[in-house]
Amino acid sequence: MRGLREYRPSWLRWRFVAVPVVIWLVLTTIGAAGLLHAQHNSRERQVQLFELRVALMGDFVTSYVTDLIERERAVALAVLTGPAVSRHDFNRMVSGFGYPAAVLLDESGRVLHVAPDNPAIDGTDLTDRYAHLRTAVKQRRPAVSTVVPSAARGTPVVAFAVPFDTASGPRVFSGAIDIRHNQLSSYVSTALSLSGVRIQLVDSSGAIVAANRPLYDAIPNFTGDDPTLAAALRHQPTGRYEQDGNTWRYASEAIPGTPWRLSATVREDVLGAASADSQLAGSLALTAAAVVGLIVVAAVARSRRNRRDLQRNEAELAQRAEQLQQANAQMSDFLAMLTHDVRQPLANVVATGELVLADWEEIDQNTKHHYLRRMIHAGHRASDLVGEILTLAQLDAGALVARPVRLDIAHAAREAAGAHNTTLEQPIIVVAPDQCTALADPALLQLIxxxxxxxxxxYGAPPVTVTVVNDPDHVRIHVADHGEGIPEAFLPHLFDRFRRAVTGIATTKPGTGLGLYFVRQLANASGLTIDYRPNHPHGAVFDLTLPHAPPQRTAAGRDGLANGVPGIFG
Structure with a gap:
């Protein structure tokens, strides 16, 4: 009987072993899948970061071309508009830009001046030989060339042709840079620090404009230099391909307004090197978990708790990744603003200053005053942009804290209008009661x-009116104009950062797209509300709503409400 009681069928013994084994297998499988998923996401993030860097490089090249064309136009209008342009003035402009070659054409495309000097082509029509000169002469718009031989010496260059008007008729100035020695080559050689990365700027004919490696041919050809990448780019602008037993990732960006495309390629193992250590650590961790899995399977509750903690960590990582992407997008917009909007007025100041300094003894007082006024205007523009940048930085850092006090809103409205009336032909009209108080931060209200x-x-048209209305529950300020109003398609983005309308009068005015963004952010920080509505019959109205100030206490019970309401916004 004793032997019968101790006997257990084999299937009953294996049942107790099978349960933890099944649990262990399930947990191990889940862990492996999670590790593979995390590794895949890590590699994809590295690819996205690589593509973002290539896009930023493309933005730099675009800004470089735009600024160079704007500088050419500004200097040409200052130096090359006389009835007869002297060779001294022409050569001085060419050397000021550091161009190895340049030409000045008349309205028919004939050569007026050429550098280096080549009498054989004086008076020659170059529009048949160079497409970018033909575009600038015939269509009267700036044009950038493919890699071409210079007109004077035949060296490989890329040129920037800019049309401009003079009293003697339209002209075109075209300056060229050597493709082997220029700022673009220096930039692409240092833009990405990845091992073995290949970067090139290629024109529509397949010639290489700039690269991060030595180029030995007279006019280097991209198809001959890297045929596999060239073939891949013909199919799609980003992707991957196989070469020499390795997988390569590539990305490219077209440069607007030019026949150029920037591309970069790097091996996937180099791109993933930043996450290789974490992947190895993850694999080792999974192996260790598989070995000890049978031991810890009994602690189901603890395992579930750890799994919940892991899910919370994953959510936090996802949130931080999203924040990083938003920061990258804002940084891209910020860099674009710095490279274009800020550099342009500074470039005008520098270019005009150099001209005035070089010809100080030769130009008359009226011309000096004209140049100085241009420098002052550009300086004010740069100062305003710096102010916007500082305000943007303070908003991003949360450094602008509202400190509301009892404020006479009618007086504040007249003060804001008076600051603008000094520069306007038709003054701003203020309609307000004699006294109207509300809670507001004086400095932030003036900014708004x-x-x-x-x-x-x-962007509007006079008359511009500011109306202060004392409602029972709020004080409202209406700022109205009689211009063309806001395009309806732009209304969803009216208060967005760095956004400007692509139609209407906004396309004819310089700006950064930050003004109304500042208004919304400052209003939110102050506890105010801002809304837009169309004016009738035409124009725009912005409505700012402020809370009423509480009744002012007597001297015996006054606790600070008369001078401010501390603690509401910090």
Missing amino acids: LGNLLGNATK
Whole structure:
């Protein structure tokens, strides 16, 4: 009987072993799948970061071309508009840009001046030989060339042709840079620090404009230099391909306004090197978990708790990744603003200053005053942009804290209008009661009203009116103009950062797209609300709503409400 009681069928013994084994297998499988998924996401993030860097490089090249064309136009209008342009002035402009070759054409495309000097082509029509010169002469718009031989010496260059008008008729100035020695080559050689990365700027004919490696041919050809990448780019602008037993990732960006495309390629193992250590650590961790899995399977509750903690960590990582992507997008917009909007007025100041300094003894007082006024205007523009950058930095850092006090809103509205009236032909009209108090931060309210009035006078049309209304529950400020109003398609993006309308009067005015963004952010920080509505019969109205100030206490019970309401916004 004792032997019968101790006997257990084999299937019953294996049942107790099978349960933990099945649990162990399930957990191990889940862990392996999670590790593979995490490794895949890590590699994809590295690819996205690589493509973002290539896009930023493309933005730099675009800004470089735009700034160079704008500088050419500004200097040409200052130096090359006389009835007869002297060779001294022409050569001085060419050397100022550091160009190895340049030409000045008349309205028919004939050569007026050429550098280096080549009498054989003086008076020759070059539009048949060079497509970019033909575009600038015939269509009267700036044009960038493919890699071409220079007109004077035949060296391989890329040229930037800019048309401009003079009293003697239209002209075109075209300066060229050597493809082997220029700022673009220096930039692409240092833009990416990845091992073995290949970067090239290629024109529509397949010639290489700049690269991060030595180029030995007279006019280097991309198809001959890297045929596999060239074939891949013909199919799609980004992707991967196999070469010499390795997988390569590539990305490219077209450069607007030019026949150029920037591309970069790097091996996937180099691209993934940043996450290789974490992948190895993950594999080792999974192996260790598989070995000890049978031991810890009994602690189901603890395992579930750890799994929940892991899920919370994954959610936090996803949130931080999203924040990083948003920061990258904002940084891209910020860099674009710095490279174009800020550099342009500074470039005008430098170019005009150099001209004035070089010809100080030769130019008359009126011309000097004209140049100085241009420098002052560009300096004010740069100062305004720096102010916007500082305000943007303060908003991003949360450094602008509202400190509301009892404020006479009617007086504040008249003060804001008065600051603008000094520069306007038709003054801003203020309609307000003698006294109307509300809670507001004086400095931030002036910033809000200043941006709204600047927007109305810049994009709208007079009369511009500021109306203060004392409602039972709120005080409202209406800023109205009689211009063309806001395009309906742009309304969803009216208060967005770095956004400007692509139709209407906004396309004819310089700007950064930050004014109304500042208004919304400052209003939110101050506990105010801002809304837009069309004006009738035409124009725009912005409505700013402020809370009423509480009744002012007597001297015996006064606790600070008369001078401010601390603690509401910090």
